[in-house]
Amino acid sequence: MTDLIEREADLLRFATAGSVDDGKSTLIGRLLLDSKAIFEDQLEAVEATSQSRGYDYTDLALLTDGLRSEREQGITIDVAYRYFATPRRKFIIADTPGHVQYTRNMVTGASTADLGLVLVDARQGLTEQSRRHAVLLSLLRVPHLVLAVNKMDLVDFDQKLFEKIDAEFTTFASRLNIPDLQVIPISALKGDNVVTRSQQMPWYDGPSLMHHLEHLHIASDRDLRDVRFPVQYVIRPKSDDYHDYRGYAGQVAGGVLKPGDEVMVLPSGMTSTIAGIDVFDQEVPEAFAPMSVVVRLTDDVDVSRGDMICRTKNMPEQTQDLDAMVCWMTTQPLRPRQKLAIKHTTRTARTVVKNVQYRLDVNTLHRDQDASELGLNEIGRVQLRVTQPLLVDSYERNRTTGSFILIDEATGVTVGAGMVNS
CATH class of the missing domain: 3.40.50.300 (P-loop containing nucleotide triphosphate hydrolases)
Incomplete structure:
Protein backbone atom coordinates (compact mmCIF):
# COMPACT_ATOMS: atom_id res chain seq x y z
CA MET A 1 0.00 0.00 0.00
CA ASP A 221 -3.78 14.13 4.51
CA ARG A 222 -6.03 11.50 2.93
CA ASP A 223 -8.59 9.65 5.00
CA LEU A 224 -7.29 6.08 5.07
CA ARG A 225 -9.45 5.08 8.03
CA ASP A 226 -13.09 5.49 6.97
CA VAL A 227 -13.99 3.29 3.98
CA ARG A 228 -16.31 5.24 1.68
CA PHE A 229 -17.10 4.01 -1.84
CA PRO A 230 -20.03 5.79 -3.54
CA VAL A 231 -21.31 3.60 -6.37
CA GLN A 232 -21.44 5.46 -9.65
CA TYR A 233 -22.37 2.70 -12.09
CA VAL A 234 -23.24 -1.00 -12.10
CA ILE A 235 -21.27 -2.93 -14.74
CA ARG A 236 -22.98 -5.97 -16.28
CA PRO A 237 -21.26 -6.88 -19.59
CA LYS A 238 -23.42 -8.55 -22.23
CA SER A 239 -20.50 -10.54 -23.61
CA ASP A 240 -20.68 -14.33 -23.24
CA ASP A 241 -17.18 -14.30 -21.76
CA TYR A 242 -18.36 -12.13 -18.87
CA HIS A 243 -21.99 -13.18 -18.44
CA ASP A 244 -21.47 -13.74 -14.70
CA TYR A 245 -19.55 -10.51 -14.16
CA ARG A 246 -21.14 -7.91 -11.88
CA GLY A 247 -19.07 -4.97 -10.70
CA TYR A 248 -19.67 -1.62 -9.06
CA ALA A 249 -17.72 1.29 -10.49
CA GLY A 250 -16.85 4.47 -8.63
CA GLN A 251 -14.13 6.58 -7.06
CA VAL A 252 -12.91 5.71 -3.58
CA ALA A 253 -13.74 8.63 -1.26
CA GLY A 254 -11.96 7.31 1.82
CA GLY A 255 -10.28 4.36 3.47
CA VAL A 256 -8.61 1.30 1.95
CA LEU A 257 -10.51 -1.51 0.20
CA LYS A 258 -9.05 -5.03 -0.07
CA PRO A 259 -10.38 -8.39 -1.29
CA GLY A 260 -11.71 -10.37 1.66
CA ASP A 261 -12.92 -7.28 3.56
CA GLU A 262 -16.41 -7.52 5.01
CA VAL A 263 -18.45 -4.54 3.86
CA MET A 264 -21.95 -3.10 4.11
CA VAL A 265 -24.04 -1.53 1.36
CA LEU A 266 -26.02 1.52 2.40
CA PRO A 267 -28.84 2.43 2.64
CA SER A 268 -30.07 -1.19 2.42
CA GLY A 269 -27.76 -2.43 5.19
CA MET A 270 -26.94 -5.66 3.31
CA THR A 271 -23.51 -7.13 4.05
CA SER A 272 -21.09 -8.99 1.83
CA THR A 273 -17.38 -9.54 1.22
CA ILE A 274 -15.17 -7.96 -1.43
CA ALA A 275 -14.36 -10.64 -4.01
CA GLY A 276 -11.98 -8.51 -6.08
CA ILE A 277 -11.05 -5.02 -7.20
CA ASP A 278 -10.47 -4.27 -10.90
CA VAL A 279 -8.81 -1.39 -12.73
CA PHE A 280 -9.34 -1.65 -16.49
CA ASP A 281 -8.63 -5.30 -17.32
CA GLN A 282 -6.45 -6.15 -14.33
CA GLU A 283 -7.09 -6.93 -10.68
CA VAL A 284 -5.39 -4.86 -7.99
CA PRO A 285 -4.64 -5.89 -4.39
CA GLU A 286 -6.20 -2.77 -2.85
CA ALA A 287 -7.81 0.58 -3.58
CA PHE A 288 -7.79 3.91 -1.76
CA ALA A 289 -8.77 7.53 -2.39
CA PRO A 290 -8.82 8.93 -5.03
CA MET A 291 -8.54 5.76 -7.17
CA SER A 292 -11.35 4.94 -9.62
CA VAL A 293 -12.01 1.20 -9.53
CA VAL A 294 -14.61 -1.54 -9.98
CA VAL A 295 -15.47 -3.51 -6.85
CA ARG A 296 -16.86 -7.06 -7.06
CA LEU A 297 -18.75 -8.64 -4.16
CA THR A 298 -19.15 -12.33 -3.30
CA ASP A 299 -22.94 -12.04 -2.94
CA ASP A 300 -25.56 -10.82 -5.41
CA VAL A 301 -26.86 -8.04 -3.20
CA ASP A 302 -28.98 -5.20 -4.53
CA VAL A 303 -26.62 -2.32 -5.30
CA SER A 304 -27.36 0.66 -7.54
CA ARG A 305 -26.07 4.13 -8.34
CA GLY A 306 -26.13 6.40 -5.30
CA ASP A 307 -25.52 3.58 -2.82
CA MET A 308 -22.37 3.54 -0.71
CA ILE A 309 -20.08 0.67 0.26
CA CYS A 310 -18.47 1.03 3.70
CA ARG A 311 -17.27 -1.05 6.66
CA THR A 312 -19.85 -2.78 8.84
CA LYS A 313 -18.73 -0.95 11.99
CA ASN A 314 -17.71 2.37 10.42
CA MET A 315 -20.61 3.96 8.60
CA PRO A 316 -21.41 7.52 7.49
CA GLU A 317 -24.40 9.28 8.98
CA GLN A 318 -27.74 8.71 7.24
CA THR A 319 -29.73 11.91 7.51
CA GLN A 320 -32.32 14.04 5.76
CA ASP A 321 -31.37 17.14 7.76
CA LEU A 322 -28.19 18.92 6.76
CA ASP A 323 -26.44 21.65 8.74
CA ALA A 324 -23.86 23.15 6.37
CA MET A 325 -21.80 26.16 5.36
CA VAL A 326 -22.99 27.20 1.91
CA CYS A 327 -21.30 29.44 -0.65
CA TRP A 328 -24.01 30.96 -2.86
CA MET A 329 -23.09 31.31 -6.52
CA THR A 330 -25.92 33.08 -8.33
CA THR A 331 -27.57 36.49 -8.38
CA GLN A 332 -30.95 35.25 -7.14
CA PRO A 333 -30.51 34.99 -3.34
CA LEU A 334 -30.89 31.85 -1.27
CA ARG A 335 -34.00 32.17 0.92
CA PRO A 336 -35.91 29.97 3.38
CA ARG A 337 -38.49 27.59 1.83
CA GLN A 338 -36.61 27.66 -1.47
CA LYS A 339 -36.65 24.31 -3.31
CA LEU A 340 -33.54 23.01 -5.05
CA ALA A 341 -31.90 19.84 -6.31
CA ILE A 342 -28.96 18.55 -4.30
CA LYS A 343 -26.11 16.33 -5.55
CA HIS A 344 -24.02 14.54 -2.93
CA THR A 345 -21.35 12.11 -4.18
CA THR A 346 -23.32 9.99 -6.71
CA ARG A 347 -26.78 10.55 -5.23
CA THR A 348 -29.18 13.25 -6.39
CA ALA A 349 -32.27 14.33 -4.44
CA ARG A 350 -34.46 17.37 -3.82
CA THR A 351 -34.12 19.70 -0.87
CA VAL A 352 -35.81 22.67 0.74
CA VAL A 353 -34.05 25.47 2.64
CA LYS A 354 -35.27 25.41 6.25
CA ASN A 355 -33.47 28.55 7.45
CA VAL A 356 -30.34 30.69 7.27
CA GLN A 357 -28.70 30.70 10.70
CA TYR A 358 -26.13 33.39 9.96
CA ARG A 359 -24.10 35.01 7.21
CA LEU A 360 -20.32 34.92 7.67
CA ASP A 361 -18.21 38.00 6.96
CA VAL A 362 -15.08 36.34 5.58
CA ASN A 363 -13.05 39.50 6.22
CA THR A 364 -13.75 39.79 9.94
CA LEU A 365 -15.24 36.34 10.77
CA HIS A 366 -18.29 38.18 12.15
CA ARG A 367 -21.50 36.13 12.15
CA ASP A 368 -24.52 38.19 11.10
CA GLN A 369 -27.34 36.28 12.80
CA ASP A 370 -29.92 38.79 11.55
CA ALA A 371 -29.34 37.74 7.95
CA SER A 372 -32.33 36.02 6.37
CA GLU A 373 -30.80 35.23 2.97
CA LEU A 374 -27.50 34.74 1.14
CA GLY A 375 -26.58 36.81 -1.91
CA LEU A 376 -24.08 36.19 -4.70
CA ASN A 377 -20.63 35.15 -3.38
CA GLU A 378 -21.83 35.17 0.24
CA ILE A 379 -21.16 32.34 2.69
CA GLY A 380 -23.42 31.35 5.56
CA ARG A 381 -24.65 28.57 7.77
CA VAL A 382 -27.80 26.99 6.33
CA GLN A 383 -30.11 24.18 7.37
CA LEU A 384 -31.62 21.97 4.66
CA ARG A 385 -34.25 19.23 4.58
CA VAL A 386 -33.67 16.53 1.93
CA THR A 387 -36.34 14.29 0.39
CA GLN A 388 -34.30 11.12 0.92
CA PRO A 389 -31.49 10.26 3.37
CA LEU A 390 -27.95 11.17 2.32
CA LEU A 391 -24.87 9.28 3.52
CA VAL A 392 -22.66 12.05 4.87
CA ASP A 393 -19.61 12.71 7.00
CA SER A 394 -18.57 16.08 8.32
CA TYR A 395 -16.51 18.08 5.81
CA GLU A 396 -13.70 18.25 8.35
CA ARG A 397 -13.55 14.45 8.38
CA ASN A 398 -13.95 13.79 4.65
CA ARG A 399 -13.97 16.52 2.01
CA THR A 400 -15.75 14.26 -0.52
CA THR A 401 -18.60 12.78 1.53
CA GLY A 402 -18.88 16.04 3.48
CA SER A 403 -19.59 18.26 0.47
CA PHE A 404 -22.47 18.77 -1.96
CA ILE A 405 -23.74 21.12 -4.63
CA LEU A 406 -27.12 22.79 -4.99
CA ILE A 407 -28.75 22.95 -8.42
CA ASP A 408 -31.56 25.07 -9.83
CA GLU A 409 -34.05 22.48 -11.08
CA ALA A 410 -35.45 24.77 -13.78
CA THR A 411 -32.13 25.63 -15.44
CA GLY A 412 -29.78 22.87 -14.28
CA VAL A 413 -27.28 25.53 -13.15
CA THR A 414 -25.16 24.94 -10.04
CA VAL A 415 -26.19 27.71 -7.63
CA GLY A 416 -24.44 26.74 -4.41
CA ALA A 417 -21.70 24.61 -2.82
CA GLY A 418 -22.01 23.24 0.69
CA MET A 419 -19.78 21.81 3.43
CA VAL A 420 -21.42 19.66 6.10
CA ASN A 421 -20.74 20.78 9.67
CA SER A 422 -19.65 18.28 12.30
Whole structure:
Protein backbone atom coordinates (compact mmCIF):
# COMPACT_ATOMS: atom_id res chain seq x y z
CA MET A 1 0.00 0.00 0.00
CA THR A 2 2.87 2.37 0.77
CA ASP A 3 4.13 2.27 -2.83
CA LEU A 4 0.66 3.02 -4.20
CA ILE A 5 0.19 5.93 -1.80
CA GLU A 6 3.56 7.38 -2.75
CA ARG A 7 2.67 7.19 -6.45
CA GLU A 8 -0.58 9.06 -5.80
CA ALA A 9 1.41 11.61 -3.76
CA ASP A 10 3.41 12.39 -6.91
CA LEU A 11 0.51 14.68 -7.89
CA LEU A 12 0.06 17.91 -5.95
CA ARG A 13 -2.95 20.14 -6.51
CA PHE A 14 -2.55 23.70 -5.30
CA ALA A 15 -4.65 26.85 -5.60
CA THR A 16 -3.23 30.33 -5.87
CA ALA A 17 -4.88 33.51 -4.60
CA GLY A 18 -3.82 37.11 -4.28
CA SER A 19 -4.94 40.69 -4.54
CA VAL A 20 -4.73 42.72 -7.75
CA ASP A 21 -1.11 43.28 -8.86
CA ASP A 22 0.37 41.00 -6.20
CA GLY A 23 2.04 39.10 -9.05
CA LYS A 24 0.10 35.85 -8.93
CA SER A 25 -0.04 35.31 -12.68
CA THR A 26 3.63 36.29 -12.96
CA LEU A 27 4.56 33.72 -10.30
CA ILE A 28 2.72 30.94 -12.13
CA GLY A 29 4.40 32.02 -15.35
CA ARG A 30 7.77 31.85 -13.59
CA LEU A 31 7.04 28.34 -12.30
CA LEU A 32 6.03 27.23 -15.80
CA LEU A 33 9.08 28.85 -17.39
CA ASP A 34 11.71 27.62 -14.93
CA SER A 35 10.26 24.09 -14.91
CA LYS A 36 10.48 24.00 -18.75
CA ALA A 37 6.70 23.57 -19.00
CA ILE A 38 6.11 25.98 -21.90
CA PHE A 39 6.95 25.65 -25.58
CA GLU A 40 9.46 27.88 -27.33
CA ASP A 41 6.81 29.41 -29.60
CA GLN A 42 4.73 30.30 -26.53
CA LEU A 43 7.68 32.05 -24.93
CA GLU A 44 8.54 33.84 -28.17
CA ALA A 45 4.95 35.10 -28.48
CA VAL A 46 5.00 36.39 -24.90
CA GLU A 47 8.38 38.08 -25.45
CA ALA A 48 7.11 39.74 -28.64
CA THR A 49 3.96 41.00 -26.93
CA SER A 50 6.02 42.34 -24.02
CA GLN A 51 8.32 44.21 -26.40
CA SER A 52 5.40 45.64 -28.36
CA ARG A 53 4.06 47.09 -25.11
CA GLY A 54 7.39 48.72 -24.36
CA TYR A 55 8.33 46.47 -21.43
CA ASP A 56 12.01 45.93 -20.68
CA TYR A 57 11.15 42.50 -19.27
CA THR A 58 9.15 39.43 -20.30
CA ASP A 59 5.61 39.72 -18.95
CA LEU A 60 5.14 36.17 -17.68
CA ALA A 61 1.56 36.96 -16.62
CA LEU A 62 0.59 36.66 -20.29
CA LEU A 63 1.11 32.91 -19.98
CA THR A 64 -1.83 32.54 -17.60
CA ASP A 65 -4.28 35.42 -18.05
CA GLY A 66 -5.93 33.79 -21.05
CA LEU A 67 -9.31 35.52 -21.17
CA ARG A 68 -9.47 38.67 -23.25
CA SER A 69 -11.27 40.47 -20.42
CA GLU A 70 -8.48 39.42 -18.03
CA ARG A 71 -5.81 40.82 -20.30
CA GLU A 72 -7.73 44.07 -20.78
CA GLN A 73 -8.32 44.60 -17.05
CA GLY A 74 -5.04 43.11 -15.84
CA ILE A 75 -6.87 40.82 -13.40
CA THR A 76 -7.77 37.15 -13.06
CA ILE A 77 -11.51 36.44 -13.38
CA ASP A 78 -12.11 32.75 -14.03
CA VAL A 79 -10.36 29.70 -12.58
CA ALA A 80 -7.55 28.69 -14.91
CA TYR A 81 -5.95 25.26 -14.54
CA ARG A 82 -2.31 24.80 -15.49
CA TYR A 83 -0.33 21.57 -15.55
CA PHE A 84 3.40 21.11 -15.21
CA ALA A 85 5.84 18.57 -13.85
CA THR A 86 9.34 18.27 -12.45
CA PRO A 87 11.35 15.03 -12.19
CA ARG A 88 10.08 14.68 -8.62
CA ARG A 89 6.36 15.50 -8.85
CA LYS A 90 3.43 16.47 -11.09
CA PHE A 91 1.41 19.61 -10.37
CA ILE A 92 -2.04 20.99 -11.14
CA ILE A 93 -2.40 24.71 -10.46
CA ALA A 94 -5.81 26.28 -9.96
CA ASP A 95 -5.22 29.97 -10.67
CA THR A 96 -8.13 31.52 -8.77
CA PRO A 97 -9.34 35.14 -8.79
CA GLY A 98 -8.82 37.37 -5.77
CA HIS A 99 -11.71 39.82 -6.19
CA VAL A 100 -14.53 39.51 -3.67
CA GLN A 101 -17.06 39.38 -6.51
CA TYR A 102 -15.40 36.15 -7.72
CA THR A 103 -15.44 34.35 -4.36
CA ARG A 104 -17.45 31.51 -5.93
CA ASN A 105 -14.64 30.95 -8.45
CA MET A 106 -12.04 30.74 -5.69
CA VAL A 107 -14.18 28.28 -3.73
CA THR A 108 -14.47 26.12 -6.86
CA GLY A 109 -10.74 26.15 -7.54
CA ALA A 110 -9.63 25.53 -3.95
CA SER A 111 -12.18 22.82 -3.10
CA THR A 112 -9.89 20.00 -4.31
CA ALA A 113 -6.54 21.60 -3.45
CA ASP A 114 -3.89 20.01 -1.25
CA LEU A 115 -2.22 23.39 -0.72
CA GLY A 116 -3.24 27.02 -0.85
CA LEU A 117 -0.72 29.63 -2.07
CA VAL A 118 -1.54 33.19 -0.99
CA LEU A 119 0.52 36.03 -2.44
CA VAL A 120 1.03 39.42 -0.85
CA ASP A 121 2.90 42.43 -2.17
CA ALA A 122 5.81 43.19 0.17
CA ARG A 123 5.17 46.93 -0.32
CA GLN A 124 1.50 46.66 0.67
CA GLY A 125 1.74 44.04 3.39
CA LEU A 126 -1.35 42.13 4.45
CA THR A 127 -4.58 43.43 2.95
CA GLU A 128 -8.24 42.66 3.52
CA GLN A 129 -8.14 40.34 0.51
CA SER A 130 -5.14 38.45 1.91
CA ARG A 131 -7.03 37.73 5.12
CA ARG A 132 -10.16 36.75 3.19
CA HIS A 133 -8.20 34.27 1.08
CA ALA A 134 -6.77 32.66 4.22
CA VAL A 135 -10.25 32.41 5.77
CA LEU A 136 -11.68 30.78 2.64
CA LEU A 137 -8.83 28.26 2.47
CA SER A 138 -9.41 27.48 6.14
CA LEU A 139 -13.16 27.01 5.57
CA LEU A 140 -12.40 24.67 2.68
CA ARG A 141 -10.08 22.66 4.96
CA VAL A 142 -7.08 23.01 2.64
CA PRO A 143 -4.45 21.30 4.82
CA HIS A 144 -1.35 23.25 3.78
CA LEU A 145 -0.88 26.99 3.26
CA VAL A 146 2.02 28.99 1.86
CA LEU A 147 2.21 32.76 2.23
CA ALA A 148 4.50 34.03 -0.53
CA VAL A 149 5.71 37.58 0.18
CA ASN A 150 6.31 38.77 -3.39
CA LYS A 151 8.18 41.73 -4.91
CA MET A 152 10.95 41.59 -2.32
CA ASP A 153 13.21 43.13 -4.99
CA LEU A 154 11.15 46.35 -4.79
CA VAL A 155 11.82 46.73 -1.05
CA ASP A 156 15.55 45.96 -1.34
CA PHE A 157 15.05 42.49 0.14
CA ASP A 158 14.33 44.05 3.53
CA GLN A 159 14.52 41.36 6.24
CA LYS A 160 12.69 43.38 8.90
CA LEU A 161 9.77 44.10 6.57
CA PHE A 162 9.44 40.40 5.73
CA GLU A 163 9.58 39.42 9.41
CA LYS A 164 6.87 41.97 10.19
CA ILE A 165 4.53 40.52 7.55
CA ASP A 166 5.39 36.98 8.68
CA ALA A 167 4.56 37.74 12.32
CA GLU A 168 1.33 39.57 11.44
CA PHE A 169 0.04 36.77 9.23
CA THR A 170 1.09 34.00 11.64
CA THR A 171 -0.86 35.73 14.42
CA PHE A 172 -3.94 36.04 12.20
CA ALA A 173 -3.65 32.41 11.02
CA SER A 174 -3.62 31.17 14.62
CA ARG A 175 -7.35 32.02 14.74
CA LEU A 176 -8.03 29.77 11.77
CA ASN A 177 -7.91 26.04 11.14
CA ILE A 178 -4.58 25.93 9.26
CA PRO A 179 -2.55 22.85 10.23
CA ASP A 180 0.58 23.72 8.21
CA LEU A 181 1.88 27.20 7.34
CA GLN A 182 5.05 28.19 5.49
CA VAL A 183 6.04 31.83 4.77
CA ILE A 184 8.51 32.40 1.90
CA PRO A 185 9.99 35.69 0.60
CA ILE A 186 10.15 35.72 -3.22
CA SER A 187 10.48 37.84 -6.33
CA ALA A 188 8.37 36.26 -9.06
CA LEU A 189 9.69 38.67 -11.72
CA LYS A 190 13.37 38.05 -10.94
CA GLY A 191 12.97 34.42 -9.87
CA ASP A 192 14.37 34.83 -6.35
CA ASN A 193 13.41 31.90 -4.08
CA VAL A 194 10.92 30.64 -6.66
CA VAL A 195 12.81 27.63 -8.02
CA THR A 196 16.28 28.24 -6.61
CA ARG A 197 17.44 29.86 -3.38
CA SER A 198 18.15 33.58 -3.70
CA GLN A 199 21.58 35.05 -3.11
CA GLN A 200 19.87 38.37 -2.38
CA MET A 201 18.33 37.08 0.87
CA PRO A 202 21.08 35.28 2.83
CA TRP A 203 19.10 35.94 6.02
CA TYR A 204 16.35 33.53 4.86
CA ASP A 205 17.25 29.92 5.68
CA GLY A 206 14.01 28.24 4.55
CA PRO A 207 13.26 26.37 1.31
CA SER A 208 12.54 27.89 -2.07
CA LEU A 209 8.90 27.72 -3.17
CA MET A 210 9.53 24.91 -5.66
CA HIS A 211 11.53 22.88 -3.15
CA HIS A 212 8.67 23.19 -0.66
CA LEU A 213 6.09 22.13 -3.27
CA GLU A 214 8.19 19.18 -4.41
CA HIS A 215 8.87 17.82 -0.92
CA LEU A 216 5.53 18.51 0.77
CA HIS A 217 4.15 15.32 2.35
CA ILE A 218 0.45 14.95 1.49
CA ALA A 219 -0.16 11.18 1.71
CA SER A 220 -1.16 11.47 5.37
CA ASP A 221 -3.78 14.13 4.51
CA ARG A 222 -6.03 11.50 2.93
CA ASP A 223 -8.59 9.65 5.00
CA LEU A 224 -7.29 6.08 5.07
CA ARG A 225 -9.45 5.08 8.03
CA ASP A 226 -13.09 5.49 6.97
CA VAL A 227 -13.99 3.29 3.98
CA ARG A 228 -16.31 5.24 1.68
CA PHE A 229 -17.10 4.01 -1.84
CA PRO A 230 -20.03 5.79 -3.54
CA VAL A 231 -21.31 3.60 -6.37
CA GLN A 232 -21.44 5.46 -9.65
CA TYR A 233 -22.37 2.70 -12.09
CA VAL A 234 -23.24 -1.00 -12.10
CA ILE A 235 -21.27 -2.93 -14.74
CA ARG A 236 -22.98 -5.97 -16.28
CA PRO A 237 -21.26 -6.88 -19.59
CA LYS A 238 -23.42 -8.55 -22.23
CA SER A 239 -20.50 -10.54 -23.61
CA ASP A 240 -20.68 -14.33 -23.24
CA ASP A 241 -17.18 -14.30 -21.76
CA TYR A 242 -18.36 -12.13 -18.87
CA HIS A 243 -21.99 -13.18 -18.44
CA ASP A 244 -21.47 -13.74 -14.70
CA TYR A 245 -19.55 -10.51 -14.16
CA ARG A 246 -21.14 -7.91 -11.88
CA GLY A 247 -19.07 -4.97 -10.70
CA TYR A 248 -19.67 -1.62 -9.06
CA ALA A 249 -17.72 1.29 -10.49
CA GLY A 250 -16.85 4.47 -8.63
CA GLN A 251 -14.13 6.58 -7.06
CA VAL A 252 -12.91 5.71 -3.58
CA ALA A 253 -13.74 8.63 -1.26
CA GLY A 254 -11.96 7.31 1.82
CA GLY A 255 -10.28 4.36 3.47
CA VAL A 256 -8.61 1.30 1.95
CA LEU A 257 -10.51 -1.51 0.20
CA LYS A 258 -9.05 -5.03 -0.07
CA PRO A 259 -10.38 -8.39 -1.29
CA GLY A 260 -11.71 -10.37 1.66
CA ASP A 261 -12.92 -7.28 3.56
CA GLU A 262 -16.41 -7.52 5.01
CA VAL A 263 -18.45 -4.54 3.86
CA MET A 264 -21.95 -3.10 4.11
CA VAL A 265 -24.04 -1.53 1.36
CA LEU A 266 -26.02 1.52 2.40
CA PRO A 267 -28.84 2.43 2.64
CA SER A 268 -30.07 -1.19 2.42
CA GLY A 269 -27.76 -2.43 5.19
CA MET A 270 -26.94 -5.66 3.31
CA THR A 271 -23.51 -7.13 4.05
CA SER A 272 -21.09 -8.99 1.83
CA THR A 273 -17.38 -9.54 1.22
CA ILE A 274 -15.17 -7.96 -1.43
CA ALA A 275 -14.36 -10.64 -4.01
CA GLY A 276 -11.98 -8.51 -6.08
CA ILE A 277 -11.05 -5.02 -7.20
CA ASP A 278 -10.47 -4.27 -10.90
CA VAL A 279 -8.81 -1.39 -12.73
CA PHE A 280 -9.34 -1.65 -16.49
CA ASP A 281 -8.63 -5.30 -17.32
CA GLN A 282 -6.45 -6.15 -14.33
CA GLU A 283 -7.09 -6.93 -10.68
CA VAL A 284 -5.39 -4.86 -7.99
CA PRO A 285 -4.64 -5.89 -4.39
CA GLU A 286 -6.20 -2.77 -2.85
CA ALA A 287 -7.81 0.58 -3.58
CA PHE A 288 -7.79 3.91 -1.76
CA ALA A 289 -8.77 7.53 -2.39
CA PRO A 290 -8.82 8.93 -5.03
CA MET A 291 -8.54 5.76 -7.17
CA SER A 292 -11.35 4.94 -9.62
CA VAL A 293 -12.01 1.20 -9.53
CA VAL A 294 -14.61 -1.54 -9.98
CA VAL A 295 -15.47 -3.51 -6.85
CA ARG A 296 -16.86 -7.06 -7.06
CA LEU A 297 -18.75 -8.64 -4.16
CA THR A 298 -19.15 -12.33 -3.30
CA ASP A 299 -22.94 -12.04 -2.94
CA ASP A 300 -25.56 -10.82 -5.41
CA VAL A 301 -26.86 -8.04 -3.20
CA ASP A 302 -28.98 -5.20 -4.53
CA VAL A 303 -26.62 -2.32 -5.30
CA SER A 304 -27.36 0.66 -7.54
CA ARG A 305 -26.07 4.13 -8.34
CA GLY A 306 -26.13 6.40 -5.30
CA ASP A 307 -25.52 3.58 -2.82
CA MET A 308 -22.37 3.54 -0.71
CA ILE A 309 -20.08 0.67 0.26
CA CYS A 310 -18.47 1.03 3.70
CA ARG A 311 -17.27 -1.05 6.66
CA THR A 312 -19.85 -2.78 8.84
CA LYS A 313 -18.73 -0.95 11.99
CA ASN A 314 -17.71 2.37 10.42
CA MET A 315 -20.61 3.96 8.60
CA PRO A 316 -21.41 7.52 7.49
CA GLU A 317 -24.40 9.28 8.98
CA GLN A 318 -27.74 8.71 7.24
CA THR A 319 -29.73 11.91 7.51
CA GLN A 320 -32.32 14.04 5.76
CA ASP A 321 -31.37 17.14 7.76
CA LEU A 322 -28.19 18.92 6.76
CA ASP A 323 -26.44 21.65 8.74
CA ALA A 324 -23.86 23.15 6.37
CA MET A 325 -21.80 26.16 5.36
CA VAL A 326 -22.99 27.20 1.91
CA CYS A 327 -21.30 29.44 -0.65
CA TRP A 328 -24.01 30.96 -2.86
CA MET A 329 -23.09 31.31 -6.52
CA THR A 330 -25.92 33.08 -8.33
CA THR A 331 -27.57 36.49 -8.38
CA GLN A 332 -30.95 35.25 -7.14
CA PRO A 333 -30.51 34.99 -3.34
CA LEU A 334 -30.89 31.85 -1.27
CA ARG A 335 -34.00 32.17 0.92
CA PRO A 336 -35.91 29.97 3.38
CA ARG A 337 -38.49 27.59 1.83
CA GLN A 338 -36.61 27.66 -1.47
CA LYS A 339 -36.65 24.31 -3.31
CA LEU A 340 -33.54 23.01 -5.05
CA ALA A 341 -31.90 19.84 -6.31
CA ILE A 342 -28.96 18.55 -4.30
CA LYS A 343 -26.11 16.33 -5.55
CA HIS A 344 -24.02 14.54 -2.93
CA THR A 345 -21.35 12.11 -4.18
CA THR A 346 -23.32 9.99 -6.71
CA ARG A 347 -26.78 10.55 -5.23
CA THR A 348 -29.18 13.25 -6.39
CA ALA A 349 -32.27 14.33 -4.44
CA ARG A 350 -34.46 17.37 -3.82
CA THR A 351 -34.12 19.70 -0.87
CA VAL A 352 -35.81 22.67 0.74
CA VAL A 353 -34.05 25.47 2.64
CA LYS A 354 -35.27 25.41 6.25
CA ASN A 355 -33.47 28.55 7.45
CA VAL A 356 -30.34 30.69 7.27
CA GLN A 357 -28.70 30.70 10.70
CA TYR A 358 -26.13 33.39 9.96
CA ARG A 359 -24.10 35.01 7.21
CA LEU A 360 -20.32 34.92 7.67
CA ASP A 361 -18.21 38.00 6.96
CA VAL A 362 -15.08 36.34 5.58
CA ASN A 363 -13.05 39.50 6.22
CA THR A 364 -13.75 39.79 9.94
CA LEU A 365 -15.24 36.34 10.77
CA HIS A 366 -18.29 38.18 12.15
CA ARG A 367 -21.50 36.13 12.15
CA ASP A 368 -24.52 38.19 11.10
CA GLN A 369 -27.34 36.28 12.80
CA ASP A 370 -29.92 38.79 11.55
CA ALA A 371 -29.34 37.74 7.95
CA SER A 372 -32.33 36.02 6.37
CA GLU A 373 -30.80 35.23 2.97
CA LEU A 374 -27.50 34.74 1.14
CA GLY A 375 -26.58 36.81 -1.91
CA LEU A 376 -24.08 36.19 -4.70
CA ASN A 377 -20.63 35.15 -3.38
CA GLU A 378 -21.83 35.17 0.24
CA ILE A 379 -21.16 32.34 2.69
CA GLY A 380 -23.42 31.35 5.56
CA ARG A 381 -24.65 28.57 7.77
CA VAL A 382 -27.80 26.99 6.33
CA GLN A 383 -30.11 24.18 7.37
CA LEU A 384 -31.62 21.97 4.66
CA ARG A 385 -34.25 19.23 4.58
CA VAL A 386 -33.67 16.53 1.93
CA THR A 387 -36.34 14.29 0.39
CA GLN A 388 -34.30 11.12 0.92
CA PRO A 389 -31.49 10.26 3.37
CA LEU A 390 -27.95 11.17 2.32
CA LEU A 391 -24.87 9.28 3.52
CA VAL A 392 -22.66 12.05 4.87
CA ASP A 393 -19.61 12.71 7.00
CA SER A 394 -18.57 16.08 8.32
CA TYR A 395 -16.51 18.08 5.81
CA GLU A 396 -13.70 18.25 8.35
CA ARG A 397 -13.55 14.45 8.38
CA ASN A 398 -13.95 13.79 4.65
CA ARG A 399 -13.97 16.52 2.01
CA THR A 400 -15.75 14.26 -0.52
CA THR A 401 -18.60 12.78 1.53
CA GLY A 402 -18.88 16.04 3.48
CA SER A 403 -19.59 18.26 0.47
CA PHE A 404 -22.47 18.77 -1.96
CA ILE A 405 -23.74 21.12 -4.63
CA LEU A 406 -27.12 22.79 -4.99
CA ILE A 407 -28.75 22.95 -8.42
CA ASP A 408 -31.56 25.07 -9.83
CA GLU A 409 -34.05 22.48 -11.08
CA ALA A 410 -35.45 24.77 -13.78
CA THR A 411 -32.13 25.63 -15.44
CA GLY A 412 -29.78 22.87 -14.28
CA VAL A 413 -27.28 25.53 -13.15
CA THR A 414 -25.16 24.94 -10.04
CA VAL A 415 -26.19 27.71 -7.63
CA GLY A 416 -24.44 26.74 -4.41
CA ALA A 417 -21.70 24.61 -2.82
CA GLY A 418 -22.01 23.24 0.69
CA MET A 419 -19.78 21.81 3.43
CA VAL A 420 -21.42 19.66 6.10
CA ASN A 421 -20.74 20.78 9.67
CA SER A 422 -19.65 18.28 12.30
